[in-house]
Amino acid sequence: MTVATAVATADNAHAGDSHGEHTHYTTTGLEHRKIAIWAFIGSECMLFASLISTYLVYKGRSKIGPMPHEFSCKVSNVVAQTAEGVAALGCAAGDVMKPILDIPVTSQSTFVLLMSSLAMVLALEGVENHGKPGYDRWYKGSKFWLGMTALMGATFLGYQSYEFTSFVHEGLTITTNLFGSSFFTLTGFHGAHVTVGVLWLLTLLAIDMKRGLKGRNDVLVVDICALYWHFVDVVWIAIFTLIYLIQ
Amino acid sequence: MATTAAPAPMTAGAYAHGEATGIWSWLTTVDHKRIGTLYLWTALTFFLVGGIEALIMRIQLMGPNGQVVSAEVFNQLFTMHGTTMVFLAIMPLSAAFFNYLIPLQIGARDVAFPRLNAFSYWVYLFGGIFMTVPIFFSAAPNGGWFGYAPLTTMQFSGGLNIDFWVIGLQILGISSLAAAFNFITTIINMRAPGMTLMRMPIFTWMSFVVQFLLILAFPAITIALVFLLFDRFFGTQFYEIAAGADPLLWQHLFWVFGHPEVYILILPAFGLVSEILPTFSRKPLFGYNVVVYSGIMIGFLGFGVWAHHMFAVGMGATADTIFSLATMLIGIPTGVKIFNWIATMWGGSLRFTVAMKFAIALVALFTIGGISGVMHSSPPTDLQQTDTYFIVAHFHYVLVGGSIMGIFGGIYHYFPKMTGRYLSEKLGNWHFWFFAIGMNLTFFPMHYSGMLGMPRRIYTYDAGQGWDQFNWWSTVGTILMFVGAIFFIANFFRSRKNGAIAPNDAWGAGTLEWSIPSPPPDYNFAQIPVVTSRYPLWDLKHPEMTADLVHSAPDEMTITDSHAVPVHEETEYKTAKELGIPMPFPTIKPLFAALFMVVMFSGLIFIHVGIFPLAMAITIGGALLFIGTLYGWLTSPLE
Numbered sequence A: 001m002t003v004a005t006a007v008a009t010a011d012n013a014h015a016g017d018s019h020g021e022h023t024h025y026t027t028t029g030l031e032h033r034k035i036a037i038w039a040f041i042g043s044e045c046m047l048f049a050s051l052i053s054t055y056l057v058y059k060g061r062s063k064i065g066p067m068p069h070e071f072s073c074k075v076s077n078v079v080a081q082t083a084e085g086v087a088a089l090g091c092a093a094g095d096v097m098k099p100i101l102d103i104p105v106t107s108q109s110t111f112v113l114l115m116s117s118l119a120m121v122l123a124l125e126g127v128e129n130h131g132k133p134g135y136d137r138w139y140k141g142s143k144f145w146l147g148m149t150a151l152m153g154a155t156f157l158g159y160q161s162y163e164f165t166s167f168v169h170e171g172l173t174i175t176t177n178l179f180g181s182s183f184f185t186l187t188g189f190h191g192a193h194v195t196v197g198v199l200w201l202l203t204l205l206a207i208d209m210k211r212g213l214k215g216r217n218d219v220l221v222v223d224i225c226a227l228y229w230h231f232v233d234v235v236w237i238a239i240f241t242l243i244y245l246i247q
Numbered sequence B: 001m002a003t004t005a006a007p008a009p010m011t012a013g014a015y016a017h018g019e020a021t022g023i024w025s026w027l028t029t030v031d032h033k034r035i036g037t038l039y040l041w042t043a044l045t046f047f048l049v050g051g052i053e054a055l056i057m058r059i060q061l062m063g064p065n066g067q068v069v070s071a072e073v074f075n076q077l078f079t080m081h082g083t084t085m086v087f088l089a090i091m092p093l094s095a096a097f098f099n100y101l102i103p104l105q106i107g108a109r110d111v112a113f114p115r116l117n118a119f120s121y122w123v124y125l126f127g128g129i130f131m132t133v134p135i136f137f138s139a140a141p142n143g144g145w146f147g148y149a150p151l152t153t154m155q156f157s158g159g160l161n162i163d164f165w166v167i168g169l170q171i172l173g174i175s176s177l178a179a180a181f182n183f184i185t186t187i188i189n190m191r192a193p194g195m196t197l198m199r200m201p202i203f204t205w206m207s208f209v210v211q212f213l214l215i216l217a218f219p220a221i222t223i224a225l226v227f228l229l230f231d232r233f234f235g236t237q238f239y240e241i242a243a244g245a246d247p248l249l250w251q252h253l254f255w256v257f258g259h260p261e262v263y264i265l266i267l268p269a270f271g272l273v274s275e276i277l278p279t280f281s282r283k284p285l286f287g288y289n290v291v292v293y294s295g296i297m298i299g300f301l302g303f304g305v306w307a308h309h310m311f312a313v314g315m316g317a318t319a320d321t322i323f324s325l326a327t328m329l330i331g332i333p334t335g336v337k338i339f340n341w342i343a344t345m346w347g348g349s350l351r352f353t354v355a356m357k358f359a360i361a362l363v364a365l366f367t368i369g370g371i372s373g374v375m376h377s378s379p380p381t382d383l384q385q386t387d388t389y390f391i392v393a394h395f396h397y398v399l400v401g402g403s404i405m406g407i408f409g410g411i412y413h414y415f416p417k418m419t420g421r422y423l424s425e426k427l428g429n430w431h432f433w434f435f436a437i438g439m440n441l442t443f444f445p446m447h448y449s450g451m452l453g454m455p456r457r458i459y460t461y462d463a464g465q466g467w468d469q470f471n472w473w474s475t476v477g478t479i480l481m482f483v484g485a486i487f488f489i490a491n492f493f494r495s496r497k498n499g500a501i502a503p504n505d506a507w508g509a510g511t512l513e514w515s516i517p518s519p520p521p522d523y524n525f526a527q528i529p530v531v532t533s534r535y536p537l538w539d540l541k542h543p544e545m546t547a548d549l550v551h552s553a554p555d556e557m558t559i560t561d562s563h564a565v566p567v568h569e570e571t572e573y574k575t576a577k578e579l580g581i582p583m584p585f586p587t588i589k590p591l592f593a594a595l596f597m598v599v600m601f602s603g604l605i606f607i608h609v610g611i612f613p614l615a616m617a618i619t620i621g622g623a624l625l626f627i628g629t630l631y632g633w634l635t636s637p638l639e
Helices: A003-016 A032-058 A083-088 A103-128 A142-169 A178-211 A215-245 B013-017 B023-027 B032-060 B071-106 B114-137 B161-189 B202-234 B249-281 B288-304 B306-313 B317-345 B354-375 B379-385 B389-419 B425-451 B468-498 B536-541 B566-572 B589-602 B605-609 B612-635
Strands: A071-073
Touching: A032 A178, A032 A215, A032 B161, A032 B202, A032 B249, A071 A083, A103 A142, A103 A215, A142 A178, A142 A215, A178 A215, A178 B202, B032 B071, B032 B114, B032 B389, B032 B468, B071 B114, B071 B161, B071 B202, B071 B249, B071 B389, B114 B161, B114 B589, B161 B202, B161 B589, B161 B605, B202 B249, B202 B288, B202 B605, B249 B288, B249 B306, B249 B317, B249 B354, B249 B389, B288 B317, B306 B317, B306 B379, B317 B354, B354 B389, B354 B425, B389 B425, B389 B468, B425 B468, B589 B612, B605 B612
Parallel strands: none
Antiparallel strands: none
C-alpha cells in the first residue's frame, strides 16, 4: 500500500468517524456495562464456589452440635439420625439438640426469592415498554414491579433474620462449630448480596418515581440490575439444594 | 531509526498537546496513559522498597551467624519482600503496561470505564501504603507472603502484623478485580475496525488472558482471607484444628489463587517480549496463532496445577499423580513459546538494543527457571527440594529472569512512546549487564545451597555446612543487581528531561501504538484507524516484511505515518476540543472513593486493638462516605 492511498482513505474514514453513528468498532455491539456485569458475575461464581466448597468440605467435621440434619447431644457430643438414636447413645432427654435446618420455613423464603425474579422480569418489561398502550396501568408498570421485587427481596431477608435468630436461640452461632462458621458465612454472604440488590432496586425505584425510567439507557441500567438479581437467585438455588435439601 | 541528537526543547511530554498539567490534573486524571504512568512510578518505588528488603536479608545471610537483623525483623523482611514484589511491584508494573498500551494497541481512545480505572489505581496506592507503612513500626506482616493458616491465626500470630496483611491484600484484590473487568470490556468491545481477535498484538492477547485469570483466581483468596479475618476478629473456627478444621483448607484456597497468580505475573512479560523480539528482528512473530493458543492453554491449565505447591503435605498418591501430570503438561505450551521466540529471531536482522537484550535474557533465563520447575513437578524430587533454597532459585529465575527482565525490556521499549524521549542506551547497557550478571550470581548458587539442604526463610545459619561460599556469592550478586538498578534510576531521571528525542515510531515497529505521536495526545488517535493485518505500520512502511501475512481488503487501511504524510501533522497537535472528540471529564471522586474504602477497611485494625466503638465509627463512617462518593460518581456524567 502506498502512502498516497493511505492518505486518501484516511480522509474518507475521517468523515464518519467520532460522531458515533458510523463508527464500525470491532465490537460485540453490546454496551460496555453489560459485558462488565457478565465478567463480574463470572468472578462472583468463583466467590460463591469457594464458600460452598468450604461448607461441603467441612460438612460432618464439626466436633460438637448443633448439626444441620442430625440430632446431637449437648453433653456427650454424640450424633444420630433420630432423637431416639441420640438417647440410645446415652443422652438425657433434656440435652438432645434437634437438627438445626428448618426446610419447610426456608422453602417458603426460597419460593419468595424465586418469585422475585419473575417480578424483576416484569419490571424490565415495564421499562422497555414505557409509554406504550396498556403499560400505563399500575400492574403493568415498572414502578409496581420494581417495588414488588424489592419487597420480595426484603421478605427473603426477613426470613433470613428470623432463621438466624432462631438458630442462635437453639445454640448455634458463628463461633459454635465448623458448621456454624461455614453456614453463617456462606448464607451471610448471600444475604449481603441480596441486601445490595434491594438497595439497588430501591434506588432504581426512586429514580423511576422522580423522573420515570424510559429510553435505551434506562433499559440497560435496569437490565444490569436484573442480571445481578437473577444471579443472586441462581446462587440461592445452589445453596438451598446443596446445604438444605441434600443431607 | 533516526536517533537525532537535536537539542531538547524546553517542554516535552503532555505539554505538547495543550493538556492540563500540575498536581491537580494528576489527582483527577481519568486518562489511561496518565494512570499507566502513575502505576509505573508507584510500582517502581515499591520495587525499590522490595529490593532493599531483599538486600538487607542478603547482607544478613552473607556469612554464617549474621547479626544484622533479629529473627523477628527477618520474618517481616521476607514476608514483605514477597508480598511487595508480587502484589505491589510486578502486578502493578504489568498494570502500568495494561493501562498504557492496551487502548493504544487496539486503536481505542480510552478504556471502557475511565473513572473505574482511576479508582483501581488509587485503591492500589492506598492499599500499598497501608501494608508497607507498618514496617517502620516493626509491625509489618510476618507470616510469609503465602500467610499459611493456622500459623497466621490469632493463636500463633497474635500481633497486628497479620491484620495489616489480611486487610491490605483484601484491598489490593479489589483494585485488581476492578481493573480486570475494565480491561476485559475494553478488549472485547473497543477494538478498531479490522482489528479482529487474531490480529491483536500479542501483548494485548496475553493481557486479555491475564484479566480472566484475575477475575477467576482472586475470589478464592478473597474468601480465604475473609475466613482468616473472621477467625481473627469474630472467633469463627475455619482454621481451628481443635474444632475439626482442615489444616489444608487455607493451602488449597490460597494456591487455587496462587498458581494462576504465577501466570498473572509472567504472561504480561511474555506479551512484552513478543512485541520487542519481532521489532528488533525485523520479522513478524513466528507462529502468531500458536503463541496465542499456548497463552490461552497456559491460562486454562494454570487452574489445574495448584496442588503441586503442596506435594509435601501428604495428599496421597492419586492427587500427587494428577497434579504432577498436569504440571508437566503446562510445561508444553510454555516451551512452545520459547521456540516461537527463537524462531522469530532466527534469520532476522537483529539489533541488539537494551530492550532486545532484556527480551533475549528473558528467553534464556526463563528457560532455566522453567526447567527447574519441571524438575519439581515430580513429587519424589519435589520432596527433596521443598522449602530449600533450590525452590528460591527456581522461582526467582522465573520472576526476576522472566517477569522483571520482560518488564525492564518493556520499559526501554516503550519509554520513548510514553515520554517522547529515548532512555540512554549507554546507561542502559550498564544497567543490563550489572543486572543480568548480578541476577545469575545471586540465584544460580542458590541451586547448590538448596541441594545441600539450606532451608528457606532461616534468618541465620552455622558455618561448616557447605553453604558459606554459595551465600557469599549470592550476596555479591545482589549488590551487583543493585548497582544495575542505580544505573536504571539514573537513566530514568536523566532521560525524562534530557534523553534523545524519539519520533512517533521510535524503533521501526509494526503495531498501532507507534503510528501516533510520542507522547500520545490525550485522545490517542485523531482518527480511529482501520487495520487490515497484524502489523499495520509495516504494511505501510515495509510491505515486503508482511507480504506473507493474511491481509483482508488492504485498500481500507487508514494508518498514516505522520512524519511521511504532512497533511496529518495538522491534526497531530490539535487538542481534543479542536478535533471535536468528546473526552471524559477529570474527576476527584475515584480518589475519594478509594480513600474512604481504605478507611473503611482500616477501621477493622482497631477491633484487634480493643477499641471496638472506634473501630465501628471508622468502619461505618468510611462506608457511608464511600457509598456517598459512589452515588455522586455514578450520578455525574462521564463526558
